[in-house]
Amino acid sequence: MAVFTSVTLDDLAQWIKQFPLGKALALEGISSGIENSNFFLTTERGEYVLTIFENLGFEQLPFYLQLMRHLAARGIPVPDPVANDQGELVVALHGKPASVVSRLDGSSQMDPQPAHCAAVGAMLAKMHLAAHDFPLSQPNLRGLDWWVATAPKVLPYLSPDNARLLTREIDYQQAFAETGNYQRLARGPVHADLFRNNVMFVGEQLSGCFDFYFAGVDTWLFDLAVTVNDWCIDLATGELDERRVAALLAAYHAVRPFTLDDRDAWQPMLRAAALRFWLSRLYDLHLPREAELLTPHDPTHFERILRERITTPPAGLPV
Ligand SMILES: Nc1ncnc2c1ncn2[C@@H]1O[C@H](COP(=O)(O)OP(=O)(O)OP(=O)(O)O)[C@@H](O)[C@H]1O
Numbered sequence: 001m002a003v004f005t006s007v008t009l010d011d012l013a014q015w016i017k018q019f020p021l022g023k024a025l026a027l028e029g030i031s032s033g034i035e036n037s038n039f040f041l042t043t044e045r046g047e048y049v050l051t052i053f054e055n056l057g058f059e060q061l062p063f064y065l066q067l068m069r070h071l072a073a074r075g076i077p078v079p080d081p082v083a084n085d086q087g088e089l090v091v092a093l094h095g096k097p098a099s100v101v102s103r104l105d106g107s108s109q110m111d112p113q114p115a116h117c118a119a120v121g122a123m124l125a126k127m128h129l130a131a132h133d134f135p136l137s138q139p140n141l142r143g144l145d146w147w148v149a150t151a152p153k154v155l156p157y158l159s160p161d162n163a164r165l166l167t168r169e170i171d172y173q174q175a176f177a178e179t180g181n182y183q184r185l186a187r188g189p190v191h192a193d194l195f196r197n198n199v200m201f202v203g204e205q206l207s208g209c210f211d212f213y214f215a216g217v218d219t220w221l222f223d224l225a226v227t228v229n230d231w232c233i234d235l236a237t238g239e240l241d242e243r244r245v246a247a248l249l250a251a252y253h254a255v256r257p258f259t260l261d262d263r264d265a266w267q268p269m270l271r272a273a274a275l276r277f278w279l280s281r282l283y284d285l286h287l288p289r290e291a292e293l294l295t296p297h298d299p300t301h302f303e304r305i306l307r308e309r310i311t312t313p314p315a316g317l318p319v
């Protein structure tokens with residue numbers, strides 16, 4: 001269950017008046033998700049999603065919600081936040097930050113085929129281009145600095161072999177971040193968590209993507225690597241599935257052509273993307289926050305992917 005703060009239609013009767021949404025007619029808690037309380041909200045104007053943010057504060061949220069608004073205004077299929085009569089996208093509800101966004105059609109595709117991967121690749125490239133002139137800036141809060149700060153906290157819980165893997169990979173990524181190759185990569189606001197459960201399809205048609213709460217400024221290639229590491233793999237082994245990778249990359253490349261620097265950085269970025277989620281899953285498992293709500297995700301999945309990306313060079317990017 002993922003309704004940590006309960007809300008009733010009665011609670012919304014007054015609250016909803018600040019939005020141009022008419023009366024609230026129905027409210028249904030959404031059971032998936034581990035970070036926030038989410039509800040499907042029907043009003044006189046249509047279908048929306050109400051989110052109460054359990055961990056993020058009023059200071060951080062404008063970056064995410066304004067980015068969604070920016071992307072929606074440029075035709076990227078993301079939830080469009082609704083502003084209240086003061087122009088605010090984040091408003092208190094039961095003392096916590098809350099927002100109302102448009103509801104996307106469709107459902108997640110957890111067993112994606114090349115056609116789904118192509119749709120995701122094209123959408124991701126369009127999103128990168130559309131976000132390029134977004135005026136607010138916030139770094140990827142789960143980027144290199146966070147890896148360096150977090151690794152020592154989880155090291156005591158690891159086997160000697162895994163501790164060595166983690167330490168060496170962080171050293172490798174720090175050294176890579178110093179290279180001209182890395183520094184020349186295109187960057188801008190990226191989603192940074194575009195897993196299968198954050199994208200909706202109606203058949204093979206991509207209807208939207210959501211959950212921008214790990215978004216931040218990082219390299220476009222890192223975002224692509226995060227996406228490929230979830231959409232285009234054999235889930236049991238972590239190996240890349242050539243047909244799905246080729247479909248996703250070709251569709252991305254057709255919208256935002258790769259550069260020679262992208263090609264040279266592809267393997268390091270696939271490793272970085274695996275490290276990012278291995279580390280966050282280790283952290284959530286061994287050092288749960290006080291408000292941690294549900295069972296953490298399995299870290300060994302990304303340990304396997306990281307080992308695989310180190311030992312098996314990927315096919316080259318199309319350039
Ligand atoms: N705008 C939207 N339109 C349609 N469905 C949505 C929308 N936003 C969220 N949902 C639904 O709510 C569920 C939970 O949302 P989300 O994944 O953002 O939860 P969370 O707790 O914030 O995150 P996490 O993915 O980190 O567990 C999604 O799986 C999806 O089914």
Ligand SMILES: N[C@@H](CCO)C(=O)O
Nearest residue numbers: 193195277280281297
């Ligand atoms: N996508 C993340 C969860 C946070 O959204 C993971 O699979 O570890």
